[in-house]
Amino acid sequence: MNLKIKVSPQEFEAACSNGCVYGEVRRKAILYAYVDLGQEKPYLDRPGDNSETRFRAFANCNVFFAETEADVNNSRFQGELSNQSVIIYC
Numbered sequence: 001m002n003l004k005i006k007v008s009p010q011e012f013e014a015a016c017s018n019g020c021v022y023g024e025v026r027r028k029a030i031l032y033a034y035v036d037l038g039q040e041k042p043y044l045d046r047p048g049d050n051s052e053t054r055f056r057a058f059a060n061c062n063v064f065f066a067e068t069e070a071d072v073n074n075s076r077f078q079g080e081l082s083n084q085s086v087i088i089y090c
Contacts, residue, residue, distance in 0.1 A: 002085045003063060005033055012090040015056060016040065021088060022072060025065070032072045035086055036062040043087065053089050061086040 007015070007023035015021050017040045025031040038060030049055065061084045064077040071077070 002057070002087045003061075003081070004087045004089060005035055005063075007088045007090055009090050012054060012056065012088060015058075015088055017058070023088065032066045032069050034064045034066075034072050034075075034077070035088075036064075037086070038083075055087055055089045058086045058088070060084075 003025065005021065005023040006026055007021050011021045011023060015037060017037065019037050021035050021037065023033050023035065025033055035058075037058045039058065041057050041059050043055045043057040045055075063081045063084055063086065064072075065079045065081075066072045066077050
């Protein structure tokens with residue numbers, strides 16, 4: 001399963017293999033995330049993708065979650081997932 005992370009356009013452009021991004025996981029509630037990116041891989045379009053949304057895919061990422069943006073900025077994480085496939089989008 002791919003974990004989708006909404007990022008700012010600046011984070012999207014700056015993202016690279018083995019880099020990092022800050023963003024949000026949007027489900028029933030918003031969780032803030034810091035992601036250590038793994039290797040970038042080709043993104044395969046999926047049915048239902050919005051043509052105005054940009055996507056990039058990364059493998060073997062470590063994702064750290066926090067309840068607030070301030071917690072992310074201060075590295076106070078409440079959970080983490082390792083070796084995840086991540087799709088960033090903006």
